[in-house]
Amino acid sequence: MTHHDIVIIGGGPAGLSAAAAARKAGIQDILILERDGVLGGILNQCIHNGFGLHTFKEELTGPEYAARYIAMVDEEKIPYKLNTIVADISKDREVTYINREEGLMTIKAGAIILAMGCRERPRGALNTPGYRPAGIYSAGTAQRLMNIEGYCVGKEVVILGSGDIGLIMARRMTLEGAKVKVVAELMPYSGGLKRNIVQCLDDYGIPLKLSHTIINIEGKERLTGITLAEVDQNRAPIPGTEEHYTCDTLLLSVGLIPENELSKGAGVSMNQVTSGPNVDDRLETEVEGIYACGNVLHVHDLVDFVSQEAALAGENAAAYVKTGRTGKEGRAVPLLAQNGVRYTVPQVLNTDTMEDTVTVRFRVADVYKDRYIAVYYDDKLISRKKKKVLAPGEMEQVVLKKSSFGDYPDISRIKICTEVE
Amino acid sequence: MEARNLICIGCPLGCPVTVTIDGDDISVTGNTCPRGADYARKEVTNPTRIVTSSIRVNGGAIARVSVKTKDDIPKSRIFEVMEEIRGTRVDAPVSMGQVLIADCAGTGVEIIATKSVDRV
């Protein structure tokens, strides 16, 4: 069986950054497996700008950002296979993939980096009642059809979900001559960046209806209309608030779900909140030698943070291959997300074996104003930082120092939470 | 004297800024970087935007090449710029950064490719 030191599943921004970092850390034998016909992942269809401000101090479009990393991979001659889908990963790090040229192949990996990204939540998962006509697309599918294949999916559009993909597509479709009638959002706040509300909705006079959802879909063959209703604090439709919109297209931007079918097959334990693997400060899953980064680990808002996270995964996978180093020898201290913090990545910190600093990323459960982000070691308050605004759509972070654990040799848990004044 | 509240779109932070206009005098508060101040001033006097779209490619490995305005263009000209982009066809190969429209809709701004497309 062919052996490769590091096998990276996914050639999008996470996979590319992990590969570059692993090569930089001295690993020669790397293989990236990518299911599409090109590297770059979802960035290839994200033709809008807003990428790279942290990484390159420039504002780039998605393809331009991807090109920078693809250039690194090409320069370093890191091998990759395109049009190749991974069918299975075993706990023993055997990777089975399929492509036209080789058929079905199983290879052995010294370390695996999971970088498969995420999929979109469909209408079916919302159980929205009504007919099932053509014209209902998840925003990303419409984006692909428009930006890669060059097709317009419809003329009169309603968008459900104010996450960034929905907002970006509101603008995109408007620019291509469609009429976007309304963007409806279930929650009382938007899930996307504020800048996108301005440049995608306000710029074009597209109304945003918060605390609204779709309660009916009409049209047997092709969509003909939808009914919106306002929802109460339990997100249940309020009778009497129904509004009908005629439309031929419904775009859904109602959530991204990390794509972990393969991870589960490898016996990787999954986190209920993120739908991604549980990882430690090395981004190693509970299965030794299997690492995770990018949207497959937890849904990110900025690709720059994906690249940072993936570089770390690459470095750690490289160290594992070189020295067998994992964090599993150390003291595993769980991180608890509480009181307004929905989850943290990583979920576990090895205080003995961690690097000098660890970036803990997290998201909050609601929009909070003038709150503190607090870190506790057991019951001892370690740090408190005031934040004017915290929102679920914007990922936050705290940096923990290894040196800070010196005084807490018997620490049993780290708590990250929000606090009011 | 007029005060307007804006969200800066200069970067994903989206800082809320307040622009106070007193005749010719414009002052900006709330920005966390100088670009925010620039954005706010422009927004109230001559709002501009970067436009991203795609252009049809003949004979390329993919059907469309993603493009952007090299610089920002006046907000009021967005749809004219889009119309010219929509009417344009280019032949593969296209290289990233290549100028595909020299002066789009008379704005003086170039439309450049943001990805490369091989010829097939």
Added chain:
Amino acid sequence: MSGLQYDVTIIGGGVTGAAVARELSRYQLKTCLVERAEDVCSGTSKANSAIVHAGYDAATGSIKAKMNVEGNRMMGQLSEDLDFSFRRNGSLVLCFDEEDRPALQALYERGVANGVPDLKIITGDQARAMEPNVTDQVVAALYAPTGGIVCPFGLTIALAENACDNGVEFKFLTEVTDIKKLEGGYELAVKGQDPITTRFVVNAAGVYGDVFHNMVCEDKIRIVPRKGDYCLLDREAGKHVDKTIFQLPGKYGKGILVAPTIHGNLLIGPTATDIDDKEGTYTTAAELAEAAKKSAISVKNIPYRQVITSFSGLRAHETNDEFIIGESAEGFFDAAGIESPGLSSAPAIGVYLAEMIARKAGARKKADFIATRKGIPHVAAMSREERAAIIKERPDYGTIVCRCENVSEGEIVDSIRRTLGARSLDGIKRRVRQGMGRCQAGFCTPRTMEILSREAGIPMEEICKNQPGSEMITGEA
């Protein structure tokens, strides 16, 4: 009979029409099947419980009972002959209250009288031993080992393909608008096309069965669309139960079933709401909620959050609650009111009607009838060696298009190129499962559209989800 274009014309390409077509194709008869949609299996046959009932439900002595038991009996061999997915998983009818025991007993006795093999009444504990997720309130159950689950699309398409391979002509996008008696036969007026003349007519028109019957027959019938909403859960929930779990009609009204599907999902439903609209295949919030609520009475801990889609199907409910099968007027044969157990009964109805028609026509059997049919290979289910070999032969089996259901480009190409090949996205979906997984075609739609465009020569702007009118895109951007 000279002058008439066909010996037999079947109206309706659902499971019943396809079954009749297949059985008729054994005989030397010029047969055609007309279907108003773009594909077979476009009506009720694609939106049902996918159950092959054991046969204890229908009244003893009724045609329903006879066809059900016979169809069930035939299904095993048929699934091998025609290569569609079928499994006898067994069913349990749950009794929740001691005072409903007599009803359970009556069901058992009816089943025995109907000729259902191996029926048994078991205790609540025995039911829970078989199915740990059956609720604690169950006091007894009827166990029917011959109950099964089937792929309704696979069954319908297999019957249709085999009929076509044996010479039956299929006309799609062909809507019959009127039937007139002719000398020795009938003339079917067709919307936008020349009329079709035929000696015999088979009415297998589902919810429109009454419309065609009433055009010809003196006595009028009424088919009421009985709407049933369903929820389909992710394959992760597919092993929540193994048997089909029914509820005894009793204190809780008409039951909801919880069953695995042959493809590994979990199915909950159907509700039962009589509507007027014969096109009313919409789900409602109230009914979806009702399905969920009622299912919890039978089975505990159902992971509803794993819903991947919901859908609605219209049963062709005949007001007298019975199948209308037979020669209702001279040369006009009904297969009307085929609601549950319609899928289960289809093979038997096919044989029954075909023999009746062949006898009347004095037709002889074909010597060269092709009795078997091979389906499209599901590459992901093959062994490593088989898979490697098939990819070597056809590299497009090595390109996975539908990630969720592991469907390769080769299978999609097959579904378009073969007999009665798919010409729409739903047609592809029903043949090879592309788009039926948890992302509900979010990932694979653009690629599948391209493959269909290329293989069938359909411009992208004309690619439909199903019928014309369901175009996917409006044009180039």
